[in-house]
Amino acid sequence: MSGYKETALKESCFRPGSTLCPGCMESVAFQNIGRVTDNGIKTIFSIGTSCAEVSTLAFPNVVAWGRGDVPSDDYGKSFAIIHNVFESAPTLAEATRDVADQLTHLGALQRPVQIISASGDGGAFSIGLRTLLHTIHRRARVTIVVLVNEIFANTGFQYSPATMPYADTSTTPADGTPGNLNPPLDYIHLAMAAGAGMVAQLSPAHGKMFVKAIERSLEVEGTAVIFVPAPCISGWKFEDGQTVEIAQMGARTGVFPAFTWERGKGGTVKDCPLAADQRPSIEEFLGSQRRFAHLVAKDRETGRISARPGREEDLERLRSWVQENVERMYRLAEMKQ
Ligand SMILES: Cc1ncc(C[n+]2csc(CCOP(=O)(O)OP(=O)(O)O)c2C)c(N)n1
Ligand code: SF4
Numbered sequence: 001m002s003g004y005k006e007t008a009l010k011e012s013c014f015r016p017g018s019t020l021c022p023g024c025m026e027s028v029a030f031q032n033i034g035r036v037t038d039n040g041i042k043t044i045f046s047i048g049t050s051c052a053e054v055s056t057l058a059f060p061n062v063v064a065w066g067r068g069d070v071p072s073d074d075y076g077k078s079f080a081i082i083h084n085v086f087e088s089a090p091t092l093a094e095a096t097r098d099v100a101d102q103l104t105h106l107g108a109l110q111r112p113v114q115i116i117s118a119s120g121d122g123g124a125f126s127i128g129l130r131t132l133l134h135t136i137h138r139r140a141r142v143t144i145v146v147l148v149n150e151i152f153a154n155t156g157f158q159y160s161p162a163t164m165p166y167a168d169t170s171t172t173p174a175d176g177t178p179g180n181l182n183p184p185l186d187y188i189h190l191a192m193a194a195g196a197g198m199v200a201q202l203s204p205a206h207g208k209m210f211v212k213a214i215e216r217s218l219e220v221e222g223t224a225v226i227f228v229p230a231p232c233i234s235g236w237k238f239e240d241g242q243t244v245e246i247a248q249m250g251a252r253t254g255v256f257p258a259f260t261w262e263r264g265k266g267g268t269v270k271d272c273p274l275a276a277d278q279r280p281s282i283e284e285f286l287g288s289q290r291r292f293a294h295l296v297a298k299d300r301e302t303g304r305i306s307a308r309p310g311r312e313e314d315l316e317r318l319r320s321w322v323q324e325n326v327e328r329m330y331r332l333a334e335m336k337q
Helices: 002-009 025-036 090-106 123-125 128-138 188-195 206-215 233-237 243-254 282-287 313-334
Strands: 042-048 078-082 113-120 143-148 200-201 226-228 257-263 267-270 297-299 305-307
Touching: 002 025, 002 078, 025 113, 025 143, 025 206, 025 226, 025 243, 042 090, 042 123, 078 090, 078 297, 090 123, 090 128, 090 143, 113 123, 123 128, 123 143, 128 143, 128 188, 188 226, 188 313, 200 206, 206 226, 206 257, 226 243, 233 297, 243 282, 257 313, 267 282, 267 313, 282 297, 282 305, 305 313
Parallel strands: 042 078, 042 113, 113 143, 143 226, 200 226
Antiparallel strands: 200 257, 257 267, 297 305
């Protein structure tokens, strides 16, 4: 395990040509993951179609994410990317692990490999939920990263099973209606219940914790799953440069608390007290994104963010959902198995 500073100073894995929005949290996550996995061990990525995937495939720079300006001859340094369909990144990562283990058993592969699956929450929690849960259930020795921007971003910002209540998306429009009415899937609990060896909910906004979690995910027994809250500039509708601030606010207000858990050891909720009055107000988080503009508004004179007239009850329901979410995370942290 290397220090945080040492990891942060490693070379960037982005080459010219990535089409991710500038400041996209998916790009910051990939940047960190690329650096952590630059550890001398061959890395194989299985990436499902998502913003992060299509942006590294845009013509004419069809691989805009890799190490060095040209593919490296150094076996342990270069990495492989299996670009695959929307829903299958965990299954292909698992299959790759099986092949690598067989080759190692036969003596044909003499150096270890580390395998990472990456996909969006649309791919992982809708059409791909089966592959996600079965790969975890089979205890495949892979790290699964799910970039949770709460929408199907690259196909037009449609609702996903991770969308926050009341969010305005292209398929839950807040055009005279309250927006999304489905509470999100409890994917953290699902991953634990399916048998994961490690589960975390962390974004690079918690820099050291994120890097440590990725490092740890490469070591633990069984499948490690890291859900990365990924504020989406275009889908959540906020200004460039606010991504990290919004990710920190989301964690601190209790919308997606920073959480790490290991089977047999239990877990921790960080930076997000159980008591609501010790956390920043949910209005601050909602007011930072135009996907909630139908729910809250900022008073021009006082700067105070509060419910729009007629939306007071919706806001209270959302506040209760956040509190239940935080309480659930604390309960999950207490579980050992
Ligand atoms: C079977 C199938 N259905 C639909 C698509 C089209 N498609 C590609 S990516 C995508 C949405 C991806 O959303 P998500 O996984 O959340 O990633 P994001 O774009 O938000 O990063 C869809 C619907 C597809 N590639 N395959
Ligand atoms: S649409 Fe959202 S997730 Fe996709 S690249 Fe832009 S900011 Fe990132």
